[in-house]
Amino acid sequence: MTVPGYEAEAEAADRRSLHERIAADLRDEIMSGDLAPGAKLPSTVQLKARFDASNATVQKALQLLKDERLVIGRPGASVTVRERRQRTMRPAAYMAPAPAGAPYRWLSEAGKLGTEARSELLDVAEAVPPADVAAALNLAQGGTALLRSQVLTVDGEPVELVKSYYPLELARGTAMMERRRIKGGTPRLLADLGFPPRLSVDKVSARVPTQEEYQVLRLPGSLPVLRTLRVVYSEDDRPIEATAMTKAGHLYELQYEFTSD
Numbered sequence: 001m002t003v004p005g006y007e008a009e010a011e012a013a014d015r016r017s018l019h020e021r022i023a024a025d026l027r028d029e030i031m032s033g034d035l036a037p038g039a040k041l042p043s044t045v046q047l048k049a050r051f052d053a054s055n056a057t058v059q060k061a062l063q064l065l066k067d068e069r070l071v072i073g074r075p076g077a078s079v080t081v082r083e084r085r086q087r088t089m090r091p092a093a094y095m096a097p098a099p100a101g102a103p104y105r106w107l108s109e110a111g112k113l114g115t116e117a118r119s120e121l122l123d124v125a126e127a128v129p130p131a132d133v134a135a136a137l138n139l140a141q142g143g144t145a146l147l148r149s150q151v152l153t154v155d156g157e158p159v160e161l162v163k164s165y166y167p168l169e170l171a172r173g174t175a176m177m178e179r180r181r182i183k184g185g186t187p188r189l190l191a192d193l194g195f196p197p198r199l200s201v202d203k204v205s206a207r208v209p210t211q212e213e214y215q216v217l218r219l220p221g222s223l224p225v226l227r228t229l230r231v232v233y234s235e236d237d238r239p240i241e242a243t244a245m246t247k248a249g250h251l252y253e254l255q256y257e258f259t260s261d
Contacts, residue, residue, distance in 0.1 A: 022061035067220035097187040104185035146171040
């Protein structure tokens with residue numbers, strides 16, 4: 001059975017400019033590993049023949065990939081894939097509270113990869129959260145929560161914008177209300193307050209970056225970002241935290257591991 005209009009839609013031309021299409025194909029080969037870290041990209045002559053493109057069009061495509069920090073190279077020289085083309089993040093590795101006195105788990109896990117990871121606190125304020133966060137925290141319409149936002153960096157590059165929301169009845173009177181970083185992170189503090197995490201639920205989506213995300217993450221264009229909404233529950237399925245984490249989709253991937261029952 002043929003769905004009316006499907007064939008026409010399937011055969012619709014790619015409306016992107018040629019240099020964007022060339023960059024998209026090369027980007028896919030880089031992200032999938034067909035072009036491994038340190039590998040040379042095909043020469044300009046080869047790319048011109050492969051894509052039936054002019055020299056100027058090929059150079060525009062390569063410049064996009066350079067701006068996206070996927071490749072390096074100078075005009076007239078070979079273009080190679082950056083050594084760290086894409087980082088794999090394993091959320092399960094840093095979801096549990098850090099041991100007493102230890103740094104926030106995300107920082108310590110990133111450090112195991114031989115990188116210098118840091119966090120910069122951007123804001124601490126009472127705020128009306130987005131609708132999906134409000135629903136996760138069981139807030140009434142127009143209700144407020146405590147917002148703690150930060151940007152995480154690796155080797156000096158911003159990698160993730162993190163906006164964490166907490167019920168005010170849990171946050172008031174604690175260090176969470178103060179504009180300073182918390183040793184071990186808020187998961188450690190919540191556990192010490194008697195609200196240890198028992199369940200975390202992630203929803204991951206790909207989106208066009210907002211203006212804030214574009215600026216904070218220093219994105220090169222309108223490539224999608226990965227947005228993870230994580231809701232953390234304590235005893236009796238009580239939501240104690242809802243966090244929106246946004247990272248550049250072309251530089252990071254998420255790895256989840258499951259076992260069958």
